[in-house]
Amino acid sequence: MSIRIDKDKCISCGKCIKVCPGSLLYKNEDNKAYIKYEDSCWGCTACLKECGSSAITYFLGNDIGGAGGAMKVKREGQYWQWEIKSTDNKTHTVKINTKESNKY
Numbered sequence: 143m144s145i146r147i148d149k150d151k152c153i154s155c156g157k158c159i160k161v162c163p164g165s166l167l168y169k170n171e172d173n174k175a176y177i178k179y180e181d182s183c184w185g186c187t188a189c190l191k192e193c194g195s196s197a198i199t200y201f202l203g204n205d206i207g208g209a210g211g212a213m214k215v216k217r218e219g220q221y222w223q224w225e226i227k228s229t230d231n232k233t234h235t236v237k238i239n240t241k242e243s244n245k246y
């Protein structure tokens with residue numbers, strides 16, 4: 143399980159670095175974020191949610207039944223818009239209302 147950061151989209155804000163609970167993210171010589179310890183990422187998705195540039199992709203590995211699909215997220219007001227791309231290139235969208243996420 144790991145994430146990948148698109149350096150072209152990264153605006154060097156450093157927010158992902160601050161929120162990663164495992165201190166796995168750092169900046170490179172170009173001031174762009176990167177993951178230093180890929181194998182240690184447990185997929186909490188905190189960095190994805192913090193990145194306002196949607197520069198981070200989360201890969202769904204076999205360990206969680208994802209078979210290599212990928213996931214991104216974008217904040218739209220009170221909603222999280224999750225985009226999940228499966229290996230057959232199909233895209234699924236899941237919209238989460240943050241105001242109701244702790245309702246049940």
Ligand code: SF4
Nearest residue numbers: 152153155156158193
């Ligand atoms: S939160 Fe996004 S834009 Fe900011 S440093 Fe991390 S990857 Fe780059």
Ligand code: SF4
Nearest residue numbers: 162183185186187189
């Ligand atoms: S998904 Fe969680 S553990 Fe993995 S790099 Fe992002 S913040 Fe760190």
